[in-house]
Amino acid sequence: MINVGIVGGTGYTGIELIRLLLQHPQARIKMLTSRTEAGLKVADMFPSLRGVLDLAFSPLDIDQLKTCDVVFFATPHGVAMKHAQDLVDAGVKVIDLAADFRLQDLAQFEKWYGMGHECPELLQQSAYGLSELNREKIKNASVVGNPGCYPTTVQLGLAPLLKSEQALISFENIIVDAKSGVSGAGRKASMGMIYTENTDNFKAYGVAGHRHHPEIVEALENISGQKGAFDSLTFVPHLVPMIRGMLSTIYVNLTEQGQQTDLQTLFEQFYQNEAFVDVMPAGSQPETRSVRGANYLRIALYQPIPKRLVIVVAQDNLVKGASGQAIQNMNIMFGLEEGLGLQSIGLLP
Amino acid sequence: MINVGIVGGTGYTGIELIRLLLQHPQARIKMLTSRTEAGLKVADMFPSLRGVLDLAFSPLDIDQLKTCDVVFFATPHGVAMKHAQDLVDAGVKVIDLAADFRLQDLAQFEKWYGMGHECPELLQQSAYGLSELNREKIKNASVVGNPGCYPTTVQLGLAPLLKSEQALISFENIIVDAKSGVSGAGRKASMGMIYTENTDNFKAYGVAGHRHHPEIVEALENISGQKGAFDSLTFVPHLVPMIRGMLSTIYVNLTEQGQQTDLQTLFEQFYQNEAFVDVMPAGSQPETRSVRGANYLRIALYQPIPKRLVIVVAQDNLVKGASGQAIQNMNIMFGLEEGLGLQSIGLLP
Amino acid sequence: MINVGIVGGTGYTGIELIRLLLQHPQARIKMLTSRTEAGLKVADMFPSLRGVLDLAFSPLDIDQLKTCDVVFFATPHGVAMKHAQDLVDAGVKVIDLAADFRLQDLAQFEKWYGMGHECPELLQQSAYGLSELNREKIKNASVVGNPGCYPTTVQLGLAPLLKSEQALISFENIIVDAKSGVSGAGRKASMGMIYTENTDNFKAYGVAGHRHHPEIVEALENISGQKGAFDSLTFVPHLVPMIRGMLSTIYVNLTEQGQQTDLQTLFEQFYQNEAFVDVMPAGSQPETRSVRGANYLRIALYQPIPKRLVIVVAQDNLVKGASGQAIQNMNIMFGLEEGLGLQSIGLLP
Amino acid sequence: MINVGIVGGTGYTGIELIRLLLQHPQARIKMLTSRTEAGLKVADMFPSLRGVLDLAFSPLDIDQLKTCDVVFFATPHGVAMKHAQDLVDAGVKVIDLAADFRLQDLAQFEKWYGMGHECPELLQQSAYGLSELNREKIKNASVVGNPGCYPTTVQLGLAPLLKSEQALISFENIIVDAKSGVSGAGRKASMGMIYTENTDNFKAYGVAGHRHHPEIVEALENISGQKGAFDSLTFVPHLVPMIRGMLSTIYVNLTEQGQQTDLQTLFEQFYQNEAFVDVMPAGSQPETRSVRGANYLRIALYQPIPKRLVIVVAQDNLVKGASGQAIQNMNIMFGLEEGLGLQSIGLLP
Structure with a gap:
């Protein structure tokens, strides 16, 4: 125990x-x-x-x-x-x-x-605690820095592309349009957090710069091994009138190589042994409520024109985006089965 | 299995x-x-x-x-x-x-x-499946009728008073002002159910008569053993813009005997061995979110004037008010520990 | 001007x-x-x-x-x-x-x-600014105390009964079960007000006593001319996860006289010249969204058993329950047409 | 009349x-x-x-x-x-x-x-009824096709750039990440519309293709006079759990010329005589609630890196995005003051 x-x-x-x-x-x-x-x-x-x-x-x-x-x-x-x-x-x-x-x-x-x-x-x-991508280092670490919620979605959304031996995407035009429920801002009494200022409302925020931006950039550099490659990435977070849930819509341009690759299969194979990453069938529309209270992260891909890939990633910001992943890391650190204690199913409705 | x-x-x-x-x-x-x-x-x-x-x-x-x-x-x-x-x-x-x-x-x-x-x-x-009040009969039944969500709150809210050997309340002026989240109406595509007609809105409904009214009356008759005693009970349900959750505010007049009784203690003792019924300390204000996704039902008592008791009862209409209690009954019917599989904690926030 | x-x-x-x-x-x-x-x-x-x-x-x-x-x-x-x-x-x-x-x-x-x-x-x-009931006094006052939001619903919901020359209701068992949107608590940064603590949640509050209770009691005494008559009135406010809107469900017992009176007609006649009080047809279910942003207050009556009347009153707590009524009072004080500037129609959806 | x-x-x-x-x-x-x-x-x-x-x-x-x-x-x-x-x-x-x-x-x-x-x-x-961009044609038309809600935001968000005599943006990498409240789908009883399926949830939809996409493309072609220039535009709509409101986040790459232009001033001047288009100060974060029930459309600009412009556009989908603009067009067609009857201020909170 x-x-x-x-x-x-x-x-x-x-x-x-x-x-x-x-x-x-x-x-x-x-x-x-x-x-x-x-x-x-x-x-x-x-x-x-x-x-x-x-x-x-x-x-x-x-x-x-x-x-x-x-x-x-x-x-x-x-x-x-x-x-x-x-x-x-x-x-x-x-x-x-x-x-x-x-x-x-x-x-x-x-x-x-x-x-x-x-x-x-x-x-x-210390180890950076993105469980699926950094398992070996986490296993032996005494200290784990648990990832930010937004960075978790971006890393797992882009990793299969960045880890490929082939250059599948251009690094020049990566747009991350991200949306979070209000709990992402924590439990604090500030005017911007109150019910009547957030309900029936939608807005972008942090456009002057968000703390998760440098974390995303550093993490993608580490995943791809390409220092400086992500300086033109644009990240704009938005606030959704819901308690929990996070959805990132990621836009990337594909190289010729990328356009000739079966990306759906690439993603499915990349995550085939991952219990908590769900690559949905092509054409799916992940909903945040499908992971409410659960440690799953769901990914879907669309390719509206040959040269552009849209990656939609959904998670519960408090579970896979925070406390769930922290426990997943604990399990790894202590040599336990990675999913122990994390079997909660999304609360739907 | x-x-x-x-x-x-x-x-x-x-x-x-x-x-x-x-x-x-x-x-x-x-x-x-x-x-x-x-x-x-x-x-x-x-x-x-x-x-x-x-x-x-x-x-x-x-x-x-x-x-x-x-x-x-x-x-x-x-x-x-x-x-x-x-x-x-x-x-x-x-x-x-x-x-x-x-x-x-x-x-x-x-x-x-x-x-x-x-x-x-x-x-x-068949047995009427209000688990806490009807356990013996459920144990031996082949068929269980699982209670309605509103009736569950009213029965557990009034049972300690009705089961008392002394006449603690008048049956003449029982008011049940009940409020339910929208999932109580089920999953069906009707205009009255759509998002834009229910959000940022509150109303009473079913005032011409609600199907749970006769169930409440019959159940209270059975609990108290007093046929016909609850014909003047008034029950008005309301619709709350939330997914899950039910809260009933029950108003009763106390007899002289009732006014001289320590009702807080009466309730606490009545439910002291119940895993799923939580009698909160005097002055508490139960919130439906405290039981979101969980099988608990919480009760609090107030006595604004000596002769009147207000009983507030909160539950998740889909769990203790429906599927959770159904599984609780299954456990009873199969001789299992009653709380098996029902340990989910309320999802908060 | x-x-x-x-x-x-x-x-x-x-x-x-x-x-x-x-x-x-x-x-x-x-x-x-x-x-x-x-x-x-x-x-x-x-x-x-x-x-x-x-x-x-x-x-x-x-x-x-x-x-x-x-x-x-x-x-x-x-x-x-x-x-x-x-x-x-x-x-x-x-x-x-x-x-x-x-x-x-x-x-x-x-x-x-x-x-x-x-x-x-x-x-x-000073004059107490319940426009419909106190017009003459307001007209000549230098200072007007604008009523609380809850007291407005209770007074307009009970006035036709209390102003009748006949004793239509018992004063003994008046229950006011009231529900308010979150804006009723004002614009302030406190933990109890934040989005994540109020959404998908319902609760009673202020059960230990609410400041509007003495105002309700004093106002009803003034309307009925019966000092001390409302000491047993019970008032329990609840918090609804919506921005605006207030609905009070009022339960009263009718006297023999009351049971023989056509109360629907009594209410309709009492308010027949009032622009902002809408007595809905028998069996209606007023919705708060029908008055969102508007100065209307809507009333519906039900009589589930002969001796009991249920009065449902809906308003926008910030308009008829506060600023709209304040402007209505200004119009009265300055001899303007009472509805001037108050023609906003409820924002639906 | x-x-x-x-x-x-x-x-x-x-x-x-x-x-x-x-x-x-x-x-x-x-x-x-x-x-x-x-x-x-x-x-x-x-x-x-x-x-x-x-x-x-x-x-x-x-x-x-x-x-x-x-x-x-x-x-x-x-x-x-x-x-x-x-x-x-x-x-x-x-x-x-x-x-x-x-x-x-x-x-x-x-x-x-x-x-x-x-x-x-x-x-x-017929005239295409984007009031601000097509006023002359609307004035003399017998038939006006009122624009779709999404296309209104995209056209007004990009018009100052496209109408410039200089080539300020590349047409190659335009991303429109758009978000709408649920009322955008109309008033219809379908399972996808019900309260319990949309609340506390966020998702992309219509990713296989949305009817507003060809309208956006044709309209931008007309504004810029460049047929075929917008075939690589990507448009992804999302559904926000709110009744009203629409916010489009538009990402474009700037040309050298564009990077040397004061775009904030360009936008302010372009819309300086428009009553309903509000170019907010640099760094602002438009909120949909600021236009709830009102005919205003608000725009803010950010430039996270020199070569990229982010344009955020907010409106009420039912007002400027539909019925409000329709009345604005009626006013134009009948030679009335364009803002007549459209002075409603956003309902906040």
């Missing part, structure tokens, strides 16, 4: 970790910390846990956390990097759901997150 | 049965029938099942269904009563999620459902 | 006043004040006003406000009572959309709003 | 025409026809019209319609072309909100709408 600590359990990735871990046969939530809510019963904050979890938030105490086997940081950016080394030294594995261990490029981290990195050496040893 | 057949798997109680049974360790979905969709893969209709259920709808064939241990009818009213006797004769247990086995009063059935009953004798032997 | 000042134009009653006044042929918005947003262009806060209103928020300056003909306070409770006397002395009419001039009972005001009243004499001279 | 007839008033463009025309000072709705609902009072179908419109649907009678000055067809495709010539011959102006008079290319019409065109000569004389 894996003893789990969760630092910062009062946000949505926190409650989602709890929900999923409570259904995990090999994990036990040992402690949940919160600076602001120490002493409060978790079920008093999240009424869905009444009768299921009889635990209170405790203050953040690193010595206590060292008694866990793994600690998840479901905190704002900048917290995990303060404590990760201590925990690793004590033999505890660390999975950060914030951005501290996502970007290897320290200058980019500082630019987008407004803080210097406090443990660059640990960062270098 | 229990072999399960589902007749009419294309509606919301059908897909919900599937979702829950797939997570049940002792049940196996053997066949799903649909008149209109025979041959179609279930996952092609419900994309949440892609990669999880590899089964197609088959035509309704009673001989085939006889190879199951239990058959759920997730059909319109009037279907189960045509086939139940055949199945029972073959040793198959039957759980009807429609109304065929809810009302013992045949005249009421005919009046509200517009059809004569086709197996009144079997109806008499 | 009436020169209008609005104090506190950054909330939802503020923006709604602006929207309606911009369509009013006899009113001109002269200034809008905001403590926190002085200097900001109003259209930069509310993008719907781009190209329509070229005005910035100014700081609250009473001398400036004295140049207006009427000042609306769309502020938190306690602001209007600090400035009303000054304005009245300068010949400016005041309409307060908060609670400062709603309750004549000072002890109740202090109890529910947590502050002493600062101008009790002005309060005594 | 213009006498207006509306054929097919039971859909959402029909009710929206009614709502807007009732607020138009120079128009009078003389008759509304419906095949299926003749005899029914319009307000019994659309309760928002109770107390405002006292008219019943009449059967479609062309002789009756000839007594109108203008007839709007708010019907399915294929109806207007059957009756337009008759009406025109009688001196009645015709505005079709369906597709019969949108496409000049008859083969495209037949391919996408599955029917031959019945009055190709009248089609040739």
